[in-house]
Amino acid sequence: MQSASDLLVACLEAEGVASVFGVPGEEIEDLLFSLRDSSIAFVPTRHEQGASFMADVHGRLTGEAGVCCSTLGPGATNLITGVADAHLDKSPVVVITGQGGRERLHKESHQALDVVDVFEPIVEWNTQIAEPEIVPESVRKAFKLAEYEKPGATHLEFPEDVARAETDATPIPTRDRVRRPDPDDDAADRAATLLESAERPIILAGNGAVRTRAADTIQALVDRLGVPVVATYMGKGAISDREPASLMTLDSGPNDEGARAIERADCVVAVGYDIAEHDPAGWNPDLEKTIVHVDHEPAEVYRHYNPDVEIVADVGAAVTAIDDRVPDGACSLWCPELHDRLLEAVTDPPGSDEPITVEGALPLLRETMADEDVLVSDVGSHKMAIAQSFPVYEPNTCVISNGLASMGIAVPGAVAADLAVDANIVAGTGDGGFLMNAAELETATRLDCGFTVIVFNDDDYGLISEKQLEHRDEQFGTGLTNPDLVTFAESFGIEAYRPDTWTEIDRVLSETVPSDDLALVELPLE
Known part of the structure; x- marks a missing residue:
């Protein structure tokens, strides 16, 4: 037998967690001492927002969920900005908050808020661990959903009386991440046809192009076909800005030349593009562009972003499927002078x-x-x-x-x-x-x-x-x-x-x- 807090930490170890960022509090005392006796480093921060931002950036850079924790009430609400940032920036984060004993949650009591309800709009999934036996399933689900494409934050509330309770449950072994099937052949054929027939095609690389590690497949397509690439702010680095095909970001250059390039394009292949980071009305104001949507999820319904073809699959596999179907010489780097001008201006x-x-x-x-x-x-x-x-x-x-x-x-x-x-x-x-x-x-x-x-x-x-x-x-x-x-x-x-x-x-x-x-x-x- 072991305490539920010891079990929760053992589950974190099974997930490969190295650090937990947070601010100590009375209601997470058992969790803190369980962390002390584990292989995981607890990193005390000076504010819960700092802890959630640390978890957020850890997730962005590694693809593995960053973990942050706090006590109940103000500790939990102080986490919200960093958790919401992870939600909209698609960064994997697991949040653990303490809570008072269940015997006082049916009534108004000191620092008690319905934290599960508060977090509901900004997380992928969210639950109270109400019994020690459900710790393994709750932790495994939190990490699976946080890291599954598209990633985001999940939240576990851990009441102090549950943390102290004894259990003989054990961690659930981790498994390879679930991935979507390969691209639909018909959608890939149609996308390739649109790209081949375009006079001025362009790739719009978004957050998902970087997040899903699809850079190599984008580079391979660019190397063979010479299609220029413009990025959103969070898509920077999808291809190197030294590459002649790079037009940097949508707002780069004097008079937003990156945006002017996409305005000239007749076919936009949007790879891992998130509407939340750049409004498509800015680059498709007249609804005239042919759009190919390549992402892990269907496109948002939006008047200025209504794709002609959607390939919903692993992003890198989808890019490769298009590349395989477009013959050599079908496209060209139609704005080579713009790259040189942009790079010279910023260096x-x-x-x-x-x-x-x-x-x-x-x-x-x-x-x-x-x-x-x-x-x-x-x-x-x-x-x-x-x-x-x-x-x-x-x-x-x-x-x-x-x-x-x-x-x-x-x-x-x-x-x-x-x-x-x-x-x-x-x-x-x-x-x-x-x-x-x-x-x-x-x-x-x-x-x-x-x-x-x-x-x-x-x-x-x-x-x-x-x-x-x-x-x-x-x-x-x-x-x-x-x-x-x-x-x-x-x-x-x-x-x-x-x-x-x-x-x-x-x-x-x-x-x-x-x-x-x-x-x-x-x-x-x-």
Whole structure:
């Protein structure tokens, strides 16, 4: 016999979990001590939102569910932003929350909320573990549904009296992930015919192209047929931006040249495209394009995205099926000059007399990062610059939240990335997003993490100011004041810098980004 909390942790071990991120609480005391006696590391964070963002980014980068936990009430509600981010960004996450004993849940009681009901809209599946015997089935189901394409978050509520109860149940063995059948032959034939007959075909690579590790199959099709590729923000890296076929993202280049290219296209092969991250009305306003939908699920019903053909299958297998059916020479790279112009524009370093801007800093940052290094972007005006102007050379090396698009993800996300991958990590953030979860710098130092935080500081919620000025020619409610961020970082024992010339910025980034040390670089924007 063992306690249900010991059993739950044994089930987590069976799922291959290495770390659980969370904030301790009274109602998860048994779970915490069960984790202490296991092979799993419990990572105390400074806020539950930081814990859920860490689980979120772990899931994005590894494809394996990140795990976060909290106590009941405010602990559970503090997790919600990161869990919702995982939901809309299709990142596998398993959430465990404590709850009071069942003997008090029928009445109003201290900190008690119906957390299962609260989480219902933002998770794939959600249950209370009401009996110790159902722990194995509940944990196995949570991981299976979180990691099944399309992935997302699942939630388990664990009442404290259940956690203490004894049981002789054992973990359920894991199995290979369920995959969809191969593509339907008729749909693949029709898709190939549309691609072959198009004069200006283009591939729109979305989040799913990267998430399902379909980059190699897309590259193989591009190598043979020469079809250009434009990506959504979360599809960056589906093919290398060095490739002549890459047109970067939909908003890349002066006057959004990526969007103008897809506007010229007559056939769009949308691979792993999620409407939540980019409205199709922007690139199919007149409903004139032939669209081939390639994804693990049928297309959302949307007037501006009503595909002529849908291939619902494993994404990589579907791309290969189309490639196999289109003869050599059927397509051509019909906008080769655009790639060269885009890449040159985003890799040219700034002139010494140019003002300090995010766009100017990105070529210097790119030069200091290896192809496999990972940039975790926060949300704000700097995210738009990163999405549009930061070239990516390998899949899953630029983490952008664009489904929920939540501020505050960069610092905790960089902690998770540093633990998950063997590469240098950069957190790119604005002053607004940075201070939302800056306390996780202490978590990073405690874990001996080594990454670089770049804070683009404009003393403002800059993206909102831009929108207000565009809409009203004035701004309100967006101005901020900040502490001395260098001194703030140094108070955590972190090396910090505030370079104010391009020469100094280049030198500091060249020293910090390849280093194994934790560092903060503040760039005051002009």
